Amino acid sequence: MGAQLRVYKRRIRSVTATKKITKAMEMIAASRVVKAQRKVRASAPYATELTRAVTAVGTGSNTKHPLTTEAQTPTRSAVLLLTSDRGLAGAFNSNAIKSAEQLTARLEAEGKEVDTYIVGRRGLAHYNFRERKVVESWSGFTDEPSYADAKKVAAPLIEAIETETADGGVDELHIVYTEFVSMMTQTALDARLLPLRLEEVAEEKPQGEILPLYDFEPSAEDVLDALLPRYVESRIYNALLQSAASKHAATRRAMKSATDNAGELINTLSRLANAARQAEITQEISEIVGGASALADATAGSDR
């Protein structure tokens, strides 16, 4: 076998192995998307009920609460960025990071200091490499976040917003995550989580529904005190779940195109290998023919 042909054969073998791996990863990601979507759906009843309750207290009473009151001049903001622990997901992480950086730039242009909180090793690595300050980070659960993880993430954020700005607290909380629109579309977006705009929360529910006058147990303040942190946790939980679903969808897509590319590469390489083999055969034949005719010429000469 010629050297050229051997090289092609080797490359085909290695690309085939890669294709098998990416195909497997694609299938795993596909099944995980379905699972993650199911989790998003399962968390929906809690979120809707909670939103209803928050709207009820917010609109039904004149209670002031640190989580709902806007600071006169906000000077510090917290940005929570949700990325994944692992790559191989196309532009998933870089889109989220880009979106977070745009938000940070915008907040800084408004004269606010920005504290960054990160979920996922990818985002953390990006910030660490550029030696930017990260207040707190979490990782290890981005593929399948549980409610306890959301609680863990929410706790320091709620604490930061409850502390006075002068004592190192923050006035606002923004969250950057990847929304799962469909299997093919996932968009990185940022949203202001706190302080809560009750009007916005109210808009999320169906129009025309008149909220009843609730009897609060033990009191409106206490209910709000207990409700709002739960609301924030549930929003973060939802964002984590959507982010996870988006990550798996992005992985699936990236792996699908990798598999397709590998297939194409194998085709091209086999054609090249065939051509090389054919060229080798042609050369061998012409060598034999050439050799034979040279031999014939020589014997014909000596006979004479």
Add this chain to the structure above:
Amino acid sequence: MAAELHVELVAADRQVWSGEATLVVARTTSGDIGVMPGHQPLLGVLESGPVTIRTSDGGTVVAAVHGGFISFADNKLSLLAETAELSDEIDVQREQRELERAKAEGDATAERRADVRLRAATAR
């Protein structure tokens, strides 16, 4: 048909139980509260404790609920809990071990959790 109310018991990550009931008893921070059809709109903070639902077909559903809210309006009652499990989902032996472990380690939250689960499991 007796008056009934619609109950949704939801945990953060799933719907635990939903159906019609004639009476729901839950523990709020200011004491046990019973809700029957036609109760006035209510929004309360729940304590960790067992919730008893008397279903309209005469059965009883008991669930262990840890932290959350009760909200009632328009004959619809929602019980929101961070974690909730029905009494028949609770593994009594495991919770007994858990209770002993929590007691030994002085973990008050875990002890309460296990205690509530055990009480819910035995109340069925």
